[in-house]
Amino acid sequence: MNRYISKKIIKLSLFLASLLPFSALAQTTQPDSLLKEVTLNNAIEYALKRQPTLQQAYLDEKITESTIKSKLADWYPQVNFNYNLQHNFIVQTSVIGGNPVKLGVDNTSSAQFYASQNIFNRDALLAANTKGDVLLQAKQNTASNKIDLVANISKAFYNVLSTIQQIKISNSNISRLERSLKDAYNQYEAGITDKIDYKRATITLNNTKANQKSNEVILNARLAFLKSLMNYPKNEKLNIVYDSLQLENEVFLDTTQTLVDNNRIEFAQLQTQRRLLDANLKYNKWSYLPSVSANGAYNFNFQNNNFGNLYNKSFPNSYAGITLGIPIFQGGKRRDNINIAEFRLRRNALDLEILKNDFNTEYEQALAVYKSNYANYLALKENMGLAKEVYEVVNLQYRSGIKTYLEVIVSETDLRTSQINYYNAVYQLLISKIDVEKALGQIKY
Structure with a gap:
């Protein structure tokens, strides 16, 4: 009985062990790159790590770095090996002293070790002099892409918040309007008012619901745009998490800050380009200079009419020298x-x-x-406070039978409009602030 139980335990253990790879695979396939809460900073950090355009820029840096190393490799000694095997079906014949003489044998073979060293070469010299600026140019391109991405994500995030805020306002207004509609209908049923009041309330409620639906559709589109900027899974x-205060x-x-051109990445890029153009001008001037290199070789030569004895004896030769071009x-x-290099340099100065x-x-x-947006923000903030105060007074007077329902609807519409305009003003002001910071070169990542 114990042996039977032991066999069962062993089989169960083997079965569970066989499931371990699948459970590990299931764990590795779980998404590990999703954000539980999306703040503006989280969205930016997420995008900086995963946005395809930035990934391409990082790869361009790697490509540039490897290209520089490839060009600088020309300064190192170049060592090559060549091998040749040849069978002559008809050996060349020359007439010497009136007698035909064969020059050569039926089978030849050679092996050569060849080495060279650049002493002066303008291509290699250009690579050595510009390696820092070429790599800097690639890094500056990455920085420019980062700045654009941060600015675009910030604006997209604020647009999403603006739409979310409008939906919240609509939800609040819908709740208030539904209560108001109920009160208007009850007053109509009691014979206190005619049916115009509750029909006006119905119209206002329907318009608010329609506006809310429209904002929900716009929100989906703006969220999709934000996801595309972040390279976030579309499904x-x-x-979104934010603090309104x-x-x-x-x-x-x-607003008293002064513009400093050197803070802009575009200015730094043009300065780097100018240094590279200056190096290109020198490169073209070096075209009048000779190229100098040292070289040498050791050759193994094998010759024999009998192919089987070809490698029995070698006739080597070697040399070393300097080549001046x-x-x-x-x-x-x-x-x-x-002239072209000089014109490009002058054009860069104009750029x-x-x-x-x-x-x-x-x-x-x-x-x-x-x-302009700041002045609008201050005015709309005051308007929202006034509209809220007016609505509360008019609504109270209506319930006391002093004001008509039409005045309630008007004041309620003014309140809703002022709330929407105020929050739009807040986010438009934030967006315009991003544009000012970008113009000042203050967005750094």
Whole structure:
């Protein structure tokens, strides 16, 4: 009996052990890259790690780094091996002193070890002089992509919050309107008012519900856009988390700041490009200089008319030397290349001037929009407080029989509109703040 139980236990253990790989596989296939709570900072950090455009930029950095190493490898000694085996069906014949003489044998073979070392080569010299700026250019491109991504995600996030806030306001208004409709209908049933009041309440409620439905559709579209920027799984839910009070505290910006061109990544990119263009000009001027390299080889030569005895005896030779290549005339190509390099350098200087003007225009426009939105924000904040106070008084007077229901609807509509306009103003102000910070070059990641 004990042996039977032991066999059962062993079989069960083997069965459970066989399931372990599948359970491990199931665990590894579970999504491990989802956010439980999506704040603005979380969304940005998530996107910086997974956005395909940024991943491409990181790969471009790796490609650039490897390309630089490949170019710099030309400064190292180059060692090669060549092997040759040849059978001559007809050996070359020359006439020497009136007599035909065969030059060579039926079978030949050779092996060569060849080494060379660059002493002066303008291509390798260019790679050595520009390696830092070339790699910096790739990193600056990544930084530019990060800045654009952070700004776009911030704006998309605020647009989502704006729509969520409008839906919350609609939900609150719908609850209030449903109670108001019920009161209006009860008063109609009691003969206190006619049917116009509760029908007006019905119309207002239906309009609010329609507006809420519209906002829900817009919210789905804005969430989809935010997911695409984050590279978030499209079928997964974004649990947006935010603090309204904190966001309101973040709308303020020092409008007395001055624009510093050097803070902009675009300016740094053009400066890097200028250094590379200057190096290219020197490279083209070096085309008048000779190229110098040291080289040497050791050759194994085997010759025999009998193929079986080909490798019995070797006739080696070796040499070492210096090769000097002097460019003499190339049809004016070098002068033209130098002119092209100089024109590109001058064009880059003009690009810098254009960029400075663009920076100033962009900053002034962004600052003007921010100031306008800030003034609008202050006015709408006051309006919302006033509209709430008016609605509460009118609603109380209506219940006391002093005001008509039409005045209640008007005040309620004013309240809803003021609430929506206020929260829209908050998020538009935050978006315009992002534009100002980007224009100032203050977005750094």
